[in-house]
Amino acid sequence: MGIRERKEREKERRRQQIIVAAKRVFSEKGFNKATMEDIATEAELSPGTLYLYFKNKEELYASLSLRILQYLYIRVTHVHKETDLAPRAKVKALIEAMYDVYDFDPLTIINMFHLQSSETLKNLSPELLSEIKDLSRKSIGAIAEIFKEGIANGDYIDRHPNALADIFWSLFSGVVLWEASKKIIDHRKDYLKQTLHTAFEIFEKGITLS
Amino acid sequence: MGIRERKEREKERRRQQIIVAAKRVFSEKGFNKATMEDIATEAELSPGTLYLYFKNKEELYASLSLRILQYLYIRVTHVHKETDLAPRAKVKALIEAMYDVYDFDPLTIINMFHLQSSETLKNLSPELLSEIKDLSRKSIGAIAEIFKEGIANGDYIDRHPNALADIFWSLFSGVVLWEASKKIIDHRKDYLKQTLHTAFEIFEKGITLS
Amino acid sequence: MGIRERKEREKERRRQQIIVAAKRVFSEKGFNKATMEDIATEAELSPGTLYLYFKNKEELYASLSLRILQYLYIRVTHVHKETDLAPRAKVKALIEAMYDVYDFDPLTIINMFHLQSSETLKNLSPELLSEIKDLSRKSIGAIAEIFKEGIANGDYIDRHPNALADIFWSLFSGVVLWEASKKIIDHRKDYLKQTLHTAFEIFEKGITLS
Amino acid sequence: MGIRERKEREKERRRQQIIVAAKRVFSEKGFNKATMEDIATEAELSPGTLYLYFKNKEELYASLSLRILQYLYIRVTHVHKETDLAPRAKVKALIEAMYDVYDFDPLTIINMFHLQSSETLKNLSPELLSEIKDLSRKSIGAIAEIFKEGIANGDYIDRHPNALADIFWSLFSGVVLWEASKKIIDHRKDYLKQTLHTAFEIFEKGITLS
DNA sequence: GATGAATGAGTATTCATTCAT
DNA sequence: TATGAATGAATACTCATTCAT
Numbered sequence: 001m002g003i004r005e006r007k008e009r010e011k012e013r014r015r016q017q018i019i020v021a022a023k024r025v026f027s028e029k030g031f032n033k034a035t036m037e038d039i040a041t042e043a044e045l046s047p048g049t050l051y052l053y054f055k056n057k058e059e060l061y062a063s064l065s066l067r068i069l070q071y072l073y074i075r076v077t078h079v080h081k082e083t084d085l086a087p088r089a090k091v092k093a094l095i096e097a098m099y100d101v102y103d104f105d106p107l108t109i110i111n112m113f114h115l116q117s118s119e120t121l122k123n124l125s126p127e128l129l130s131e132i133k134d135l136s137r138k139s140i141g142a143i144a145e146i147f148k149e150g151i152a153n154g155d156y157i158d159r160h161p162n163a164l165a166d167i168f169w170s171l172f173s174g175v176v177l178w179e180a181s182k183k184i185i186d187h188r189k190d191y192l193k194q195t196l197h198t199a200f201e202i203f204e205k206g207i208t209l210s
Numbered sequence: 211m212g213i214r215e216r217k218e219r220e221k222e223r224r225r226q227q228i229i230v231a232a233k234r235v236f237s238e239k240g241f242n243k244a245t246m247e248d249i250a251t252e253a254e255l256s257p258g259t260l261y262l263y264f265k266n267k268e269e270l271y272a273s274l275s276l277r278i279l280q281y282l283y284i285r286v287t288h289v290h291k292e293t294d295l296a297p298r299a300k301v302k303a304l305i306e307a308m309y310d311v312y313d314f315d316p317l318t319i320i321n322m323f324h325l326q327s328s329e330t331l332k333n334l335s336p337e338l339l340s341e342i343k344d345l346s347r348k349s350i351g352a353i354a355e356i357f358k359e360g361i362a363n364g365d366y367i368d369r370h371p372n373a374l375a376d377i378f379w380s381l382f383s384g385v386v387l388w389e390a391s392k393k394i395i396d397h398r399k400d401y402l403k404q405t406l407h408t409a410f411e412i413f414e415k416g417i418t419l420s
Numbered sequence: 421m422g423i424r425e426r427k428e429r430e431k432e433r434r435r436q437q438i439i440v441a442a443k444r445v446f447s448e449k450g451f452n453k454a455t456m457e458d459i460a461t462e463a464e465l466s467p468g469t470l471y472l473y474f475k476n477k478e479e480l481y482a483s484l485s486l487r488i489l490q491y492l493y494i495r496v497t498h499v500h501k502e503t504d505l506a507p508r509a510k511v512k513a514l515i516e517a518m519y520d521v522y523d524f525d526p527l528t529i530i531n532m533f534h535l536q537s538s539e540t541l542k543n544l545s546p547e548l549l550s551e552i553k554d555l556s557r558k559s560i561g562a563i564a565e566i567f568k569e570g571i572a573n574g575d576y577i578d579r580h581p582n583a584l585a586d587i588f589w590s591l592f593s594g595v596v597l598w599e600a601s602k603k604i605i606d607h608r609k610d611y612l613k614q615t616l617h618t619a620f621e622i623f624e625k626g627i628t629l630s
Numbered sequence: 631m632g633i634r635e636r637k638e639r640e641k642e643r644r645r646q647q648i649i650v651a652a653k654r655v656f657s658e659k660g661f662n663k664a665t666m667e668d669i670a671t672e673a674e675l676s677p678g679t680l681y682l683y684f685k686n687k688e689e690l691y692a693s694l695s696l697r698i699l700q701y702l703y704i705r706v707t708h709v710h711k712e713t714d715l716a717p718r719a720k721v722k723a724l725i726e727a728m729y730d731v732y733d734f735d736p737l738t739i740i741n742m743f744h745l746q747s748s749e750t751l752k753n754l755s756p757e758l759l760s761e762i763k764d765l766s767r768k769s770i771g772a773i774a775e776i777f778k779e780g781i782a783n784g785d786y787i788d789r790h791p792n793a794l795a796d797i798f799w800s801l802f803s804g805v806v807l808w809e810a811s812k813k814i815i816d817h818r819k820d821y822l823k824q825t826l827h828t829a830f831e832i833f834e835k836g837i838t839l840s
Numbered sequence: 841g842a843t844g845a846a847t848g849a850g851t852a853t854t855c856a857t858t859c860a861t
Numbered sequence: 862t863a864t865g866a867a868t869g870a871a872t873a874c875t876c877a878t879t880c881a882t
Contacts, residue, residue, distance in 0.1 A: 468845095847879075848878105860867105
C-alpha cells in the first residue's frame with residue numbers, strides 16, 4: 001500500500017509536471033504551433049513519456065481546461081451551498097468567485113473558451129469529453145440555481161429558464177476574450193479587472209427589481 | 211472599357227465563388243482540418259487557382275471576416291449618424307443592427323471571434339491585417355460614440371472611457387460564442403435570439419440612470 | 421514574299437526580345453529560380469507567348485548557348501581558314517578570338533559551361549541538342565586542326581590526338597568558371613582577363629618545341 | 631561512456647549511409663530531379679529520418695563536397711609540409727595528389743565544381759558555407775605557397791600573386807568538367823587521366839624557367 | 841498571333857506517434 | 862518506466878504548360 005500510494009503520488013507529480021509545461025508552451029505558441037517536442041523539452045522529459053500520461057496532444061490540451069473547470073465547479077458550488085447568505089449576497093459572492101477563477105489561471109481560461117466550440121472538442125476521448133461537459137453543466141447549473149433563488153426571493157426579474165446564468169457566463173467569457181483580443185489587436189493596456197467589475201455591476205443593476 | 215469592366219466583374223465573381231466554398235469548408239472542419247484541396251474541390255476549381263486570388267490559406271480565412279466587419283461597420287456607422295434619433299433610441303437601433311449583423315452570416319461571425327486573439331492573426335499580410343484592425347477600431351469607436359451621447363444626455367451612467375461600448379460588444383460576442391458552444395456540447399436548441407434580447411435588455415436597464 | 425519576309429523578320433525580332441530577357445533573368449536568378457513568368461514580364465510579353473517561340477523552358481535556356489556557340493564557331497573557323505598565317509600566329513589569333521568570345525557575352529558563357537554535363541542537356545529536343553553538339557564538335561575540331569598544323573610544322577610537341585585542343589579549351593573554361601566562383605565565394609575582384617592571359621601564355625610556352 | 635561512444639558511432643554510420651545514398655541519387659539525376667524520397671528509398675530510410683541528420687536538401691548536397699574538400703586539404707597540406715622536397719619535386723607530388731583527389735570520388739568532384747558558382751551556394755547554413763569556403767581557401771592557399779617556393783627558388787617564372795595556383799586549379803577543374811561533358815555529349819571514352827597528365831606536363835613546362 | 845487565367849502534378853518539410861531498447 | 866530515434870502520412874504552395882478567347 002505504502003508503495004502503491006507513493007507510486008500513485010509520483011505518477012500524479014509527473015502529470016502535473018507535464019501540464020505545467022504544456023500550459024506554458026500552449027499559451028506562448030497556440031495549439032497548432034506548439035509541438036509535443038516543445039512540451040517535452042519544457043517538461044525536461046522525452047516525447048515518448050508524454051504519451052504514457054496523455055493519450056494524445058488533444059487530450060493533453062483539454063486536460064488544462066479540466067483543472068480550471070474543477071476549480072470553477074468547487075467555487076461556484078461552495079457559494080451555492082452557503083445557506084446563510086441571502087440571494088443577492090450570493091450573487092456578490094459569485095462575482096468574487098469568478099474573479100478568482102480568472103485569477104487562478106488567466107491564460108488557460110482564455111484557451112478554454114477557444115477550446116469550446118472548436119474542432120478540438122470533437123476528437124477527445126469520450127471519458128474526458130464527458131467529464132468536461134459534466135463539469136460545465138453542473139457549474140452553470142449551480143449558477144442558475146443561485147439566480148433562481150434570487151428570483152424566488154423577489155430580488156431579480158424572472159426570465160426564461162437559465163437566462164440569467166447564461167448571460168452571466170456569457171458576460172464573463174465575452175469580457176475575458178474581448179480584453180484578450182484588444183491586447184493583440186491594439187496592444188492596449190489590460191483593463192480586464194475594471195471592465196469585468198463594471199460589467200457585473202451593470203448586470204446586477206439590470207436584473208434587480210426596482 | 212466594356213471588356214475591362216467585364217473582366218473585373220468576372221474576377222470578383224471568382225473571389226466570391228472561392229469565399230463561399232471556403233466558408234462552407236472552414237465551418238465544417240475548422241481552420242486546421244480544412245485543406246486547400248477541400249476548398250478547391252468545393253469551389254470546383256484547382257488548388258492553384260485559389261492562390262491567384264488569395265495569398266495563402268490564412269488570408270483566405272481572414273477574408274471571410276472582412277466581409278462581416280464591413281457590414282458591421284456600415285450598420286453601426288449608420289446608426290451613429292442618425293441625427294434625429296435620441297440617444298436611447300440610437301441604442302435600440304444599435305441592438306437591432308447587431309441582430310442583423312449576426313443574421314447576416316452567423317457561422318462566419320463565430321469564426322471571426324475565434325480569429326481574434328488567435329495565432330492566425332499574426333501571419334496575415336500587413337494590408338489585410340490593418341484593414342481588419344481598422345474596421346474593428348472604427349466600429350467599436352462608433353459604438354462608443356453612441357453611448358457617449360447617451361451619457362452626455364444624462365441617460366446613462368458615466369463609466370471609464372469606452373466601458374459601455376466594450377461591455378456591449380463583449381456581451382454580444384460572449385452570448386454568440388456561448389450559444390454556439392452549447393450547441394456543440396449539449397446539442398441544445400438555439401435560443402440565441404432570445405438570449406441576446408434578454409442580455410441587451412438587462413444591459414440597457416443596468417446602464418440607465420434611475 | 422515581301423509580306424512573308426517581313427513576318428519572318430518580325431518573328432526573329434520576337435525571338436531576340438525573349439532571348440535578351442531570358443539572359444537577364446537566368447543570369448540573375450539561375451535556371452531553377454527563374455520562372456517563365458519572370459522572363460515573360462521582363463520581355464513585356466505574356467507567358468503563353470514564350471511557348472510560341474520556344475518549346476519549353478529548357479530549350480529557351482539552351483538557345484542562349486546556341487548564340488554563343490555560333491559566334492565561337494565563326495571566330496574559330498575564321499582563324500583556321502586564314503591560309504596566310506603561320507601556325508604559331510594562328511594560335512595567337514585563336515587566343516584573341518577566345519577573349520572576344522568571352523567578351524561577347526560573359527554571363528552566358530558561364531551558363532553554357534554549367535549547361536554542359538548537367539541534367540538540362542538530357543531533356544532538350546533532339547534537333548536543338550544535335551545543333552549544340554554539332555557546333556561544339558566542329559568548333560573544337562577547328563581548334564584541333566590549328567594545333568595539328570603547328571605540330572606538323574614542328575612548332576608544337578606532338579601529343580595524343582586532340583590533346584592540345586582539349587587542354588586549350590579546358591584551360592579557357594576552367595579559368596572562366598574558377599574566376600566566376602571566386603567572385604561568389606570571396607567577393608574577390610575580377611582578374612579574369614589577366615589570369616586568362618597568363619594561362620594562355622604558359623600554355624603556349626608549354627607546348628612550344630625548344 | 632561506452633554507451634555514449636557507441637551511440638556517437640551509430641549516428642555517424644547513419645550519416646554515412648545517407649551520404650552514400652545521396653551521392654548515388656544526385657549523380658544519377660542531378661540536384662533538381664533528385665527527390666528527398668528517392669534518397670530516402672535508396673538509403674532504406676524514411677524521408678523524415680533524413681531531416682534528423684541534415685537540415686535540408688541543399689545542406690545534404692553540400693555535405694558531399696565537404697568530404698572531398700577535406701581530403702583535398704589534407705593531401706595538399708601534406709605536400710606543402712614535406713620540407714625535404716625541392717620545389718619542383720613538390721609540384722610533381724602535388725600533381726600526384728590531384729590525381730588521387732579525383733580518384734577519391736570522381737562523381738562528387740564533378741558535382742562540387744557545379745556547386746561552386748551556383749545558386750545553391752547561396753542558401754546554405756552559414757556554418758556549412760563557411761566551412762566550405764574555409765577549406766577551399768586554405769587548400770588553394772597551400773597550393774599557392776608551393777608555387778611561391780618554386781618561384782623563390784628560381785625554378786618558376788614570377789607572375790602576379792596566386793596566378794600559378796589559380797591556373798593550376800583551373801586546369802584541373804577545366805579538364806575534369808570538359809571530359810565529363812564530352813562523355814555526355816559524345817559518349818566518348820574517358821581519357822581523363824591521360825589528358826590531365828598531358829595538361830599538367832604542359833603547364834609545368836610552361837612555367838619552368840629556361 | 842497573343843493573351844493570361846486556369847491547371848494540377850510534383851515535393852520539401854513537419855511532427856504526432858510508435859516501439860525497440 | 863523512460864527514452865528518443867525512426868517513422869511516414871499529410872499538405873501548403875509553386876510554376877511550367879495549356880487553351881479558350
